[in-house]
Amino acid sequence: MNDRNLTIQHWRGQLSAGVIAGAFLSTAILAVAGTLCGANASPMAISSQALMWLTAFIWTLCICSCFLFVSGLRAWLILSGSALILWALFALLKHAGLS
Amino acid sequence: MIRSDIVRVYREVHSWAGIITGLFLFVAFYAGSVSMFEQTLQNWLTPVSTLPKAVPIDQTPELLNKVFAAHPEARKAYTIVLNPNSQKPGRVMWPEKANNRGHAPSVMNSAALAADGSLITITSPPSGTAFFIDTLHRKVGLPLTEAPASLIMGTIALAYALALVSGVIVYLPALKRTLFAVRLEGAEQRAWLDIHNLFGFFSLPFHLVMALTSVVFAFHEPIYAIEQKLFASPATNHEMPGHERPITPFTPPPANGFPLIPTKIITSLAQEAPGFIPDTIEYAEHARGGRGGPVLRVTGHDTRFIMRGPTGGFATLDPMTGHILSAEYLPGHQSRGMAVLTAFFALHFGSYGGAIVKWGYLILGFGGAFLFYTGNRLWIRSRQRKGADTRGTLFLARLTSGCCAGCIAGITLLIVIAASQTGTISSSDSSLIYYTVFILFIAASFTFPLEKSNFIFLIFLTCSNGALAAIALKRALHEGDLSSTGILLVALIQTVCFGFFAKRQMSKSFPQLATTHLPT
Numbered sequence: 001m002n003d004r005n006l007t008i009q010h011w012r013g014q015l016s017a018g019v020i021a022g023a024f025l026s027t028a029i030l031a032v033a034g035t036l037c038g039a040n041a042s043p044m045a046i047s048s049q050a051l052m053w054l055t056a057f058i059w060t061l062c063i064c065s066c067f068l069f070v071s072g073l074r075a076w077l078i079l080s081g082s083a084l085i086l087w088a089l090f091a092l093l094k095h096a097g098l099s
Numbered sequence: 100m101i102r103s104d105i106v107r108v109y110r111e112v113h114s115w116a117g118i119i120t121g122l123f124l125f126v127a128f129y130a131g132s133v134s135m136f137e138q139t140l141q142n143w144l145t146p147v148s149t150l151p152k153a154v155p156i157d158q159t160p161e162l163l164n165k166v167f168a169a170h171p172e173a174r175k176a177y178t179i180v181l182n183p184n185s186q187k188p189g190r191v192m193w194p195e196k197a198n199n200r201g202h203a204p205s206v207m208n209s210a211a212l213a214a215d216g217s218l219i220t221i222t223s224p225p226s227g228t229a230f231f232i233d234t235l236h237r238k239v240g241l242p243l244t245e246a247p248a249s250l251i252m253g254t255i256a257l258a259y260a261l262a263l264v265s266g267v268i269v270y271l272p273a274l275k276r277t278l279f280a281v282r283l284e285g286a287e288q289r290a291w292l293d294i295h296n297l298f299g300f301f302s303l304p305f306h307l308v309m310a311l312t313s314v315v316f317a318f319h320e321p322i323y324a325i326e327q328k329l330f331a332s333p334a335t336n337h338e339m340p341g342h343e344r345p346i347t348p349f350t351p352p353p354a355n356g357f358p359l360i361p362t363k364i365i366t367s368l369a370q371e372a373p374g375f376i377p378d379t380i381e382y383a384e385h386a387r388g389g390r391g392g393p394v395l396r397v398t399g400h401d402t403r404f405i406m407r408g409p410t411g412g413f414a415t416l417d418p419m420t421g422h423i424l425s426a427e428y429l430p431g432h433q434s435r436g437m438a439v440l441t442a443f444f445a446l447h448f449g450s451y452g453g454a455i456v457k458w459g460y461l462i463l464g465f466g467g468a469f470l471f472y473t474g475n476r477l478w479i480r481s482r483q484r485k486g487a488d489t490r491g492t493l494f495l496a497r498l499t500s501g502c503c504a505g506c507i508a509g510i511t512l513l514i515v516i517a518a519s520q521t522g523t524i525s526s527s528d529s530s531l532i533y534y535t536v537f538i539l540f541i542a543a544s545f546t547f548p549l550e551k552s553n554f555i556f557l558i559f560l561t562c563s564n565g566a567l568a569a570i571a572l573k574r575a576l577h578e579g580d581l582s583s584t585g586i587l588l589v590a591l592i593q594t595v596c597f598g599f600f601a602k603r604q605m606s607k608s609f610p611q612l613a614t615t616h617l618p619t
Binding site for chain 1: 261315330440
């Protein structure tokens with residue numbers, strides 16, 4: 001996403017990043033958002049249903065925007081990198097909550 | 100202004116995502132449009148019952164007692180129908196087999212009273228035709244079991260979302276100039292492109308809702324499973340949404356097995372939820388397959404509000420007092436958060452605003468199917484023009500033609516056959532009829548020259564819709580009902596449209612005939 005021109009030739013890397021790393025990222029957002037709002041995982045609860053929609057929406061968004069990365073590698077690094085950071089944050093929150 | 104390299108990348112993405120999903124979506128949208136009137140169609144295809152006229156609502160307790168005496172198993176779970184019709188002929192109904200957990204219409208027993216007050220019951224197999232068309236919609240036309248069909252449907256839905264977003268990115272800059280400029284006079288290719296853009300632009304919100312809700316319908320179970328792993332604590336009540344909570348404290352129902360008489364339930368509900376029109380009262384001795392306490396659920400509709408299901412919402416009542424226990428799915432009485440979530444479902448099902456919205460969705464759905472068809476045609480034309488990959492292009496051209504025509508022909512012929520039967524057709528027989536027609540059409544499209552098979556297909560579609568229109572006209576004149584009139588209208592419009600295209604196709608397929616007989 002800089003001055004280099006985008007091409008379709010990296011589509012395999014970009015799309016796989018959008019689908020796979022995007023799934024990790026969207027579930028990481030689910031984990032953090034769910035912890036922050038105190039979700040209890042009961043599918044009856046509004047929080048669980050809203051989080052489910054949020055996850056599906058973010059995953060779809062990742063898949064739609066993955067072609068904006070200049071290369072497949074970059075897409076993988078950014079999407080999975082942010083997923084890792086969020087998963088770490090989730091672990092931290094959970095640890096802080098439990099102790 | 101969007102950068103030109105982004106537009107170029109997304110143009111490629113749009114055409115590939117579109118070409119992969121187009122045919123699945125065509126079937127899903129065509130079948131989905133028909134499913135907008137699933138209940139109407141099912142009722143229309145179920146012959147009028149031989150049961151005597153339903154007993155008045157205040158006589159229901161007497162009927163119930165007679166049913167319980169003769170069929171003790173009915174105590175476990177039964178339904179009181181407030182507006183009996185062909186598919187729900189009796190005031191009281193109970194399932195032939197207990198614990199039918201599937202979505203398929205189950206075989207129900209219906210009860211009525213004869214003139215002398217004696218009990219009459221019938222067991223009527225429901226029409227599986229409308230249900231099959233809905234299944235076809237949910238499984239994007241694939242004859243697979245739930246799990247693989249759901250995975251494929253979800254993948255298609257994601258690609259569909261991608262096609263929509265990329266379509267917007269690609270055409271947004273150009274749209275300002277060309278939106279209403281449908282250049283019918285120029286090259287045929289341009290006209291198809293303009294129609295595709297016009298349809299796509301005006302139904303964009305509809306399509307965005309459909310794409311996102313379909314992703315959710317396909318993937319909600321794994322996401323809930325992840326939530327379970329992440330947040331579940333031992334104290335959490337793990338039930339799926341829509342299932343009843345056991346009532347606590349639990350008072351055992353009185354010996355006669357009926358907690359509160361229906362008229363009292365209706366008056367109590369009318370006070371607590373005015374404007375909600377109840378359709379059925381469902382009572383079960385044990386919630387969730389025998390593990391919970393008794394449940395009383397009233398399903399109904401209220402067109403002033405958004406509704407969770409395709410036909411309405413429901414309230415869970417206290418079986419003893421008739422007070423509302425849960426209004427989470429009751430239209431207009433939901434909490435704000437739940438109402439927002441319900442809005443997504445309602446936007447998918449078109450379950451708000453009553454008949455006008457349903458007809459609007461029917462048109463948008465047919466329009467959507469047409470959008471995907473034009474998309475495929477554009478792809479084929481542009482490939483042919485470039486002279487690239489002719490074998491693959493011809494393959495896709497044949498598949499598009501066979502698949503789209505086969506889907507419409509299969510559904511139309513299925514309804515024609517179901518409507519001309521004296522009894523009803525099960526969903527498995529419906530499936531057999533549909534796929535036979537569908538496969539024959541695909542086979543024909545790969546056997547005959549494309550121009551010839553297109554003409555045959557259009558003639559077939561004109562005739563089958565004409566036949567359906569004739570059946571509906573006969574019933575409309577005979578019974579004067581709204582369903583027949585509606586079906587007649589849709590079938591007639593389709594007959595005229597396909598007839599028009601058949602006439603146009605004739606000059607292409609048989610130029611010698613067209614020039615001698617049609618001086619246009």
